[in-house]
Amino acid sequence: KQEVTQIPAALSVPEGENLVLNCSFTDSAIYNLQWFRQDPGKGLTSLLLIQSSQREQTSGRLNASLDKSSGRSTLYIAASQPGDSATYLCAVRSNTGFQKLVFGTGTRLLVSP
Amino acid sequence: GAVVSQHPSWVICKSGTSVKIECRSLDFQATTMFWYRQFPKQSLMLMATSNEGSKATYEQGVEKDKFLINHASLTLSTLTVTSAHPEDSSFYICSARSLRGRGDYEQYFGPGTRLTVT
Numbered sequence: 001k002q003e004v005t006q007i008p009a010a011l012s013v014p015e016g017e018n019l020v021l022n023c024s025f026t027d028s029a030i031y032n033l034q035w036f037r038q039d040p041g042k043g044l045t046s047l048l049l050i051q052s053s054q055r056e057q058t059s060g061r062l063n064a065s066l067d068k069s070s071g072r073s074t075l076y077i078a079a080s081q082p083g084d085s086a087t088y089l090c091a092v093r094s095n096t097g098f099q100k101l102v103f104g105t106g107t108r109l110l111v112s113p
Numbered sequence: 114g115a116v117v118s119q120h121p122s123w124v125i126c127k128s129g130t131s132v133k134i135e136c137r138s139l140d141f142q143a144t145t146m147f148w149y150r151q152f153p154k155q156s157l158m159l160m161a162t163s164n165e166g167s168k169a170t171y172e173q174g175v176e177k178d179k180f181l182i183n184h185a186s187l188t189l190s191t192l193t194v195t196s197a198h199p200e201d202s203s204f205y206i207c208s209a210r211s212l213r214g215r216g217d218y219e220q221y222f223g224p225g226t227r228l229t230v231t
Contacts, residue, residue, distance in 0.1 A: 036222075043206055043224040044157075089156060100147070101208075101220065103157045 002027045004104035006090055008110050012110045013080055021075040021107045023090030031095040035075050037062050038087045038106075047088075048075070052095070080111045115141045117209045119223035126197055126230055132224045134192045134226045136207030142187035143209035147220075148180075151204040163190055204228075 003026045013019055023033070036044040048057045048064040050073070050101045056065040063076040077084060090104040116139040116191035126132050136146060145164050149157040161177075163184035171177045181193040190209075194201055206225045 041204075042223075042228065043223040046222075091157075100159055100162065102159070103149075105156050108154075 002092060002094060002102045003032075004090060004092055004102050006088075006104040006107050008107060009105065010108040010110075012112065015080060015082060015111055015113050017080050017111075018076070019077050019080055019109075021077070021088050021090075023073040023075070023104050023111070025071045025073075025092045025102075025104075027094075028071050029095055030068065031093040031099055033066055033073050034093070034101070035062075035073075035086050036089040038089060038093065040087075044089065058061055069078075080109075082111050082113050085111050102111075115139075115209075115219070115221045117143075117207065117221045117223040118225050119205075119207055121226060122224065123191065123227040124229070126228070128198055128230055129196055130229060131193055131195045132197055134194075134205055134207075134228075136190045136192070136209065136223055138188045138209040138211070138221070141209075141211045143190075143211055144187065145210045146190040147208040147210070148182060148190075148192050149206045151206060151225075157184055157206060161190075165193065194228065197228070199230045202228055202230045 003011040005024050007022045012064040034049045035047040050057045066073045087106045087108045089106045091101045093099050093101050118137045120135045148160045151157045160175045161169045162170045163182050165184050169182035172186045184190040203214050204225050207223045
């Protein structure tokens with residue numbers, strides 16, 4: 001059974017800092033990996049999707065990497081802003097069956113002005 | 114991008130009553146829909162997967178007689194919480210998946226429904 005863990009569980013940084021969020025998964029047989037953002041009481045916003053054959057994806061100040069063999073992914077946020085404050089979820093999609101997404105435990109990020 | 118809507122966005126009901134939550138894909142046909150539950154400060158847990166016109170597949174530990182899922186069309190799925198109890202209070206999120214071609218999929222999430230059972 002796939003298990004996805006995110007470290008740290010919570011992170012508080014001052015504005016402008018670069019930061020790294022970590023995601024690890026137990027079963028490397030994945031189809032792809034996706035990073036989401038969730039604001040309090042809201043649904044999910046997709047940030048980046050990395051196919052299993054890719055090593056990284058970039059969008060603006062966000063960069064996500066994937067090391068499938070070691071079961072790890074990182075989300076790098078450059079020059080953090082207060083608007084980045086949210087919970088960040090990592091999710092892996094299996095390459096069998098319904099290709100279900102299994103979500104990580106999340107990292108709650110607070111960027112202070 | 115594709116939009117998934119949920120209705121209602123929040124609902125309060127009394128213990129013992131049933132509540133229906135609708136999930137619609139607004140501008141695409143969803144071959145598969147997923148229902149998730151999220152408790153406060155926890156991650157999303159998949160409850161069930163449904164394909165249009167067939168019975169839903171429930172995850173281990175999810176009571177299919179309590180959480181009734183109907184995927185009657187390619188744009189609508191409903192989740193009915195029957196005989197709701199306070200422990201069913203949670204944030205329910207649906208997700209719809211469309212086939213993009215070449216066997217690839219894109220999955221879109223609804224805004225969620227906050228259920229409070231008193």
